[in-house]
Amino acid sequence: MNKNCLFVGIAGGSGSGKTTVAQNLVSAFSPSDVVLISQDSYYRDNPDMSFDERSKLNYDHPNSIEFELLKQHLLDLANGKSIKKPIYDFTNHARKEEYEVVEPAKVIIVEGILVLAVPEIRKLFDTKIFVDTDADEMLLRRIERDINERGRTFDSVKKQYLSTVKPMFLEFCDPSKRYADVIIPRGGQNKVAINMVIAKLKRFLKKGAI
Numbered sequence: 024m025n026k027n028c029l030f031v032g033i034a035g036g037s038g039s040g041k042t043t044v045a046q047n048l049v050s051a052f053s054p055s056d057v058v059l060i061s062q063d064s065y066y067r068d069n070p071d072m073s074f075d076e077r078s079k080l081n082y083d084h085p086n087s088i089e090f091e092l093l094k095q096h097l098l099d100l101a102n103g104k105s106i107k108k109p110i111y112d113f114t115n116h117a118r119k120e121e122y123e124v125v126e127p128a129k130v131i132i133v134e135g136i137l138v139l140a141v142p143e144i145r146k147l148f149d150t151k152i153f154v155d156t157d158a159d160e161m162l163l164r165r166i167e168r169d170i171n172e173r174g175r176t177f178d179s180v181k182k183q184y185l186s187t188v189k190p191m192f193l194e195f196c197d198p199s200k201r202y203a204d205v206i207i208p209r210g211g212q213n214k215v216a217i218n219m220v221i222a223k224l225k226r227f228l229k230k231g232a233i
């Protein structure tokens with residue numbers, strides 16, 4: 024693999040602030056230098072199921088993600104090739120027909136609940152970050168976001184949290200914290216930690232060394 028690019032993995036529970044941290048990093052750079060890939064784009068599609076059946080699936084287990092395709096896309100980007108990234112619709116639990124073309128860049132940030140839990144993906148990263156936010160705050164953020172942005176009811180969020188989100192977090196996501204190089208407490212508002220990572224990425228872009 025061409026190692027002229029730097030892979031940064033950002034894991035953490037749902038609602039921990041991974042996307043916010045990743046967006047803060049991206050916004051400090053020119054779009055041609057840094058790209059952001061979300062594990063969420065790679066949820067498996069289940070077109071043969073009804074909406075009701077899809078709503079009941081476990082979306083927090085590693086099997087729910089097409090990690091083979093994510094890995095292939097990361098390798099393609101590292102080899103200077105553009106990718107056709109899937110677009111996922113959380114309100115329908117389904118992949119959209121359209122895709123987004125993503126061009127290669129020197130820094131590739133990958134965020135998702137399981138990116139440090141899956142060895143095949145974890146081993147690609149040069150820098151591994153875990154966003155560590157208290158469970159009650161993650162849950163409050165998730166309730167608000169899922170109702171406002173993902174078409175859920177309070178009851179559906181509560182049911183899903185107790186049946187899959189919490190147990191899978193404890194089994195897969197939280198233990199992956201041990202692989203992190205950097206742990207960012209609280210998430211998106213932690214400017215000190217975010218600025219330290221930005222400084223590291225700027226050094227890489229300037230000198231080409233990690």
Ligand SMILES: Nc1ncnc2c1ncn2[C@@H]1O[C@H](COP(=O)(O)OP(=O)(O)O)[C@@H](O)[C@H]1O
Nearest residue numbers: 036037038039040041042043164168210211212
């Ligand atoms: N520090 C924070 N304080 C309050 N709300 C936050 C904070 N960080 C993120 N959020 C909100 O919480 C929700 C989840 O944040 P997000 O960054 O998408 O988390 P994740 O990607 O880990 O699920 C979003 O609606 C976001 O605006």
Ligand SMILES: O=c1ccn([C@@H]2O[C@H](COP(=O)(O)O)[C@@H](O)[C@H]2O)c(=O)[nH]1
Nearest residue numbers: 037038063066082083113116117136188
């Ligand atoms: O169809 C789906 C797919 C995923 N989810 C939930 O999304 C979160 C992961 O997204 P974050 O942005 O990291 O919060 C995961 O916990 C799944 O439970 C879903 O509800 N429906």
